[in-house]
Amino acid sequence: MKRFASITLRLLISGVLLVLLFREHDLFADIAPRFHSLLTNWHWTLAGMGFAFLSLFLASVRWHIILRGLVPSLPFPMVLQAELISAFFNISSVGVVGGDTYKIMALSRRLPGQTMPVSVSLVLDHLTGLISVAILFTACMLARSSQWNEIGYDMRMLITGYAMYVGGALVGLVISWFSFTPSLLAWGRRTFPRTMGNPKLTGLIARLTQVHAVFALLWRRTISAMAVSTAMHAAFFVSFYCGLRAVGGAAPVLDVLTSMPIVDAAASLPVSISGLGVRERTFEALLAGLAQVPEAVGVSASLAGWIFSLFWGVVGGILFLRAKHAAHIAPEAQCA
Template identity: 25%
Template sequence: MVKHTKKLLVQSFKILFSAGIIYWLVQSGKINFAALKNLLTPTAAAVALGLVLINLFFASERWRILIRSQDVAASPFSVFKLSLIGSFFNFAMPGGVGGDVIKAYYFTRDNPGSKVIAVTSVLMDRVLGLFAMVLLALLVMTYDFNHIVQTPALLTLFYFISGLFAAFVISLSLVFSQKIYDKGVLKKIIAKLPLSEKFLKLYESMHLYGRDGKRFILVIFLSLISQACAIVFLYLAGSMAGFTDVSAKTYFLVAPLGFMATAIPVSPAGVGVGQAAFYFLFNLYTGTTSELGPTTITAYQVATFITSLLGAFFYLRRKDRVETADLIDQP
């Protein structure tokens, strides 16, 4: 009871936090809802929803490849349905338990005995997706380095992203290294930690994902394609909203950084945090003040929510669905 109450309070705080940011952005005129009307034409709406659907599909395929690497059968459609259910719950059940936990839970229900695989594959999927965002941001910033060095804040951000990329490379190398695994170096360190048995199982499972270099590259490639779909959406939304003077290159730099901010679980599906992050990043990179960032990410979140309603449909069709309160209390 105490645990459930605590999680409920955390969820309520995150909803209020998100609502507070949105209220501030609207009151200060930093979100141009009028510009979003340009996306309501049948053609524009179809393209927008199509891009979001493709984005979610490639992200789903990334997760499926990780699952298959553990010798568990998983069809593209079955995994895609779970991904859509997870996407829906990102909006419908915000807080400490989100879409990742939901889709892992139902994957375990569909594949008995695969709890460890479900948890580690979802965790690795999130880690590699974030790594791909960092990689893309670093590549674009390096490409546009002459502009970066002219703005101290951007240069600081470049150093931070470079450090984050290095940290990812080192961490993944340690986890995936066969030599380190065989020598038991990390195992000895983990054995000294609290809950060592669980961490050891997690390490051993995550180590398996790095055995096939081609599969790892494919996962990163699918992540980049998924991100590209989201970035194209933002670019088209920005152009239709009247921000035609902003180059596509700017979107490819800002979007990965902005999506990294929305991945931090402090609001429902990144709503509110995304608006603030994109507002700051677009203004910082372009050197001007406009509603471009909040307007485009709001359009993307609305389109993602509409697409995620497919997840609600698939969830309601499940005969083994449980109440969200029961899902929250899952260990």
């Protein structure tokens, strides 16, 4: 019942946000005509689709780097296929099966007994993503630091709030790293036996301790994954810049790269379906504030960038259906 209520609420929020957007910017007069430009500016459309695929490919490389430290024999094509299919679930999911859930299920089926390493590798995968986004955002802010006073007050507050959020997350990671060292945990069990012995807390500590141990074992691979992750996020963000150019808009690429970490964080909040509505409103506000891009153009560009990712999600869906069909045929062939 709770899951159904959550899904219904997210559908409602996405629907309301899109209706408000299309009332403010008429769908047929302001938005739809710009999508004809996707064909006119076909080179930007193809570039956007290419960067969207590059981001998925680099995401596979990032995850494979970490996984190979735990499962050395794991072939890359298997990871790439799981990443593509997970893109389908990330876009189509309404809260039941997400991309991470599918990746754990897919690799666990092909690697019996490796469910825990796969799960831990995904935690590390996301942590490297957080750090790489922080690196990319910091680089963009330093590159445009001379223009800080030219940004409006509201925009400065939004950017500062996001910087505090990311900075707090990184500080939390550092504290967690030291908190889950074996010596400190042993001290905690001796000093606070009742608290540390709580069943719920014990399970959480056990999982975080495993992540700590894996990171300590694979720290070189994790650093390599961070470098790949930075390129992955840059490719994903550039796909939205291509979307902006494809719908006939224009803005400095640095402004788009500065905006996208905030847009991506807003779209990742579990309040809508696939970030629809939230992404468009945030992208619209940031590009209007940073580069004076007309609001209707910002909404169109955000939808175009989402469509580029949607295309590869559809490709992942086709791969998923083919894999299910092949798995269904195999037992029948054996019976024959």
